[in-house]
Amino acid sequence: MTYKVGILGATGAVGQEIIRLLHERSFPFSELKLLASPRSAGRTQSYKEHSWTIEATTEASFDDLDICIFSAGGDQSKHYAPIAQAAGCLVIDNSSAYRMDPKVPLVVPEINPQAALTHSGILANPNCSTAIALMGLYPLHKAFGLKKVIASTYQAVSGSGAEALKELEDQLHDWSKGKAYEPKVYPHPIAFNVIPHVDSFDEEGNTREELKLLNESQKILNLKTLSVSCTCVRVPVRRAHSISITASFEKAVDLDEARTAITEFKNVELVDDPQSLKYPMPLDYSERVPCGVGRIRATSVLENGLSFWVVGDQLWKGAALNAIQIAELLHEESKVHF
């Protein structure tokens, strides 16, 4: 079985990783159609010896596709996902548009693969920080029963797209040459700075990014009682998000059991030998499939409390990789067509 696969938003930071990972992971596609805005149409995009002409997205773009991975923002998803679905094209959506829709499965394949099988043509990929945090939290939840999460993020600029990565690099090149730089993508300089502002603010002073960790975790873990406080911060890192987590569990937490739970979970690595200077860091988890968990230690500040640190590539596990893993899962279960 092979599929005709499309990528909506193919020119973006995530889109390019999707192209790469479809090839590297040998996803069974017979054809790849790259869709973007009319502005990008006609341009050539290449990967190794392959190249494609970018096509402008239209309502007919999905008629000959089996699967389309959407990564072009919420407005594009809202408009085109129902059209693709009606054309029988499976949508795996990277935007937040459908994540909390009760009819749309929100899936991390290592965590809730069964949810994916209930789809009716649209599946949602979680927020990048949520996917990475849950890769550390879920094995501990299985072992001890998760109750509360307090998280602070250290988010890489490529999470804001290719132009944000360019902004950080341009700022630093200009700094190195003694030149001033006026920020365009972020409202403040990101070089030599940290910005406690990711996504837009609500009335109560939380960002939408911060609330996603609560809402999406509740849905993915099917755990309505979960309580979460999160502070999201942009840092001058190119790639891979890090998250500092303190969590409270139902059962007493045994540290050896916690480490075993992490070790035995798929696509997570335990990197927890701080005396030997081993803990996960973004430079070590860029362009890597697994997430890393370390700095595991007990804390009495919360009942059955544990503090730890998770790092993962937000363009991969937080976006492109997770989307392709969903497609792989549905392929294995013969559930791509609906």
Added chain:
Amino acid sequence: MTYKVGILGATGAVGQEIIRLLHERSFPFSELKLLASPRSAGRTQSYKEHSWTIEATTEASFDDLDICIFSAGGDQSKHYAPIAQAAGCLVIDNSSAYRMDPKVPLVVPEINPQAALTHSGILANPNCSTAIALMGLYPLHKAFGLKKVIASTYQAVSGSGAEALKELEDQLHDWSKGKAYEPKVYPHPIAFNVIPHVDSFDEEGNTREELKLLNESQKILNLKTLSVSCTCVRVPVRRAHSISITASFEKAVDLDEARTAITEFKNVELVDDPQSLKYPMPLDYSERVPCGVGRIRATSVLENGLSFWVVGDQLWKGAALNAIQIAELLHEESKVHF
């Protein structure tokens, strides 16, 4: 009344800020003696039109001094502080050597000035992250009664000294020229990275830096019941530490009261208008006396819970400034001589 003032560790990042702030704040000194290791002795150090010859520290260095601010690490402090004390020279120590000594006051002048008056020749300056965190926590503690603190830090490289700042800058210059860079100060690259490792690790996997927030806060606030979990992280920022805090209080927290408490506290600024892109950031709090507090919001994850964000210059409020504020306080209270 004027004082003969010494600085032990005058060539370091903090030492240089002490020289600057003694002048800028017009501390009443009649003479300034700069002490350092024999390696630096004979070199000239200057500030504006003033210059001094660095002297090698000896056991006789303190005989003609009224006050000496120590900033040369724990070993130097342990060796020389009792010698200075015996010579009648007041020691204000930036190292961790005496902080938890019950005979030594550990002082943030805005918080526990009365403790300073009980000194018998040695006073300790708190850890940088602790001083900055407490500038946000203390006014809230006074208003609502602090119970629990969960903190994650974003610590600037100059907290590790001048050579760490140089390391970040050299790495970025080399990156900008396409050259590789081998880290020397940190065990891993700090450019484009975050390192969840500040100070050395204990058996349980906490760093000493992380435990300081617990132990020093309990002592400064005189609050033995305080419970703290902290994760300390180095980020590629030149100057000013940021701290993400979620705290639990005895009394119900009213957000307006919380903002008023911050606004009315000395040397703290409320910067909390996120819709207008206003929140404290390290670039805005470098070389500034006040700390900034923002991102204040309620959270149900803890009883009477509040999340917020504090930023302050760790070379100033976290070290040089706080030390000089202690000297100023003792001068005002005629308690320099003992």
